[in-house]
Amino acid sequence: YADLERAQRRLIQGERLAALGEMSAVVAHEVRNPLGVIFNSLGSLRRLVRASGDAKMLLDIVGEEADRLNRIVGDLLDFARPSTPELRPEPLERVVEDAVGAALAQRSAGVEVARDLDPSLPPVPMDPRLVRQAVLNVAVNAVQAMPHGGRLTLRTRRAGEEALLEIEDTGAGIPAEVRERIFEPFFTTKASGTGLGLAVVRRIVEGHGGTVGVRSAPGEGTVFSLRFPLGRAPVEKGPAMG
Numbered sequence: 001y002a003d004l005e006r007a008q009r010r011l012i013q014g015e016r017l018a019a020l021g022e023m024s025a026v027v028a029h030e031v032r033n034p035l036g037v038i039f040n041s042l043g044s045l046r047r048l049v050r051a052s053g054d055a056k057m058l059l060d061i062v063g064e065e066a067d068r069l070n071r072i073v074g075d076l077l078d079f080a081r082p083s084t085p086e087l088r089p090e091p092l093e094r095v096v097e098d099a100v101g102a103a104l105a106q107r108s109a110g111v112e113v114a115r116d117l118d119p120s121l122p123p124v125p126m127d128p129r130l131v132r133q134a135v136l137n138v139a140v141n142a143v144q145a146m147p148h149g150g151r152l153t154l155r156t157r158r159a160g161e162e163a164l165l166e167i168e169d170t171g172a173g174i175p176a177e178v179r180e181r182i183f184e185p186f187f188t189t190k191a192s193g194t195g196l197g198l199a200v201v202r203r204i205v206e207g208h209g210g211t212v213g214v215r216s217a218p219g220e221g222t223v224f225s226l227r228f229p230l231g232r233a234p235v236e237k238g239p240a241m242g
Contacts, residue, residue: 031073038066085127085207092124092131092156092163092228093117099132100154103139110149118157124228126208131228134204137197138167138224145171145222161230162210168223174216182214201226 042063045051051059096117104111124131142152150170157164174182183202201224205212209229216222 031069035066035069035073038062039070042066085130085204087125087127087208089123090126090128090131092121092126092165095126095128095132096135096154096156096165099135100139100152102136103143104152106140107143111143111146112149112151114151114153116153116155121156121158121163122230124163124230126228130204130207134201134226135165135167137201138226141197142167142169142171142222142224145169150221158230159227162227163230165226165228166223167226168221170221173218173220174214174222175218179214179216183212 042059045059049055100113104113139152146152146169153166153168155164155166155168183198202212205226205228210227212227213225214222215225
């Protein structure tokens with residue numbers, strides 16, 4: 001009975017995520033067209049009018065909010081896009097370095113990077129584009145958790161038949177009541193967040209047959225752990241979202 005109950009919960013959750021993915025794709029595509037018109041109009045206005053004072057401030061506000069809306073649309077499309085991985089052996093370290101470099105390029109003031117990467121870790125069967133996206137999402141969260149600087153630690157090692165990646169920050173940590181929900185789609189504690197970044201991470205990692213977890217306590221930082229199987233086929237996840 002317990003196994004049946006768990007299977008039923010997984011089925012309901014899968015159907016719910018599929019519906020959310022379809023809805024996200026529709027909303028994102030509908031918003032992207034008028035958003036393009038806004039960007040083009042802003043560009044034209046800035047060329048035609050030498051704005052200053054309040055006019056320049058208002059144009060800048062419209063531009064900033066349009067950029068924020070564009071990021072939200074990007075998050076929705078990432079969530080809705082089918083993510084069936086095309087596996088090939090790739091060095092995990094290279095993908096991690098690329099993703100973390102992109103995260104630091106967005107905001108890295110005062111962030112120190114420490115590495116504890118196992119050189120003997122064999123190539124991991126992965127879709128490098130998808131894994132890069134998952135690592136990037138976690139790394140961006142880690143950097144944002146340290147607005148006044150801190151240390152970002154990257155660790156890789158072999159754990160049995162899995163490759164383990166840990167990404168640790170020295171931020172404020174995540175309260176227990178929030179930690180239970182951080183992988184839920186659309187759940188966020190950020191004023192400007194969509195709550196889709198970590199949902200995408202979980203979907204990508206589980207699509208590779210792996211698992212994602214988190215350890216954290218207020219005031220003690222956070223560690224995200226991503227595990228990828230070495231040599232196993234990815235778990236079949238049913239219909240793609242979107």
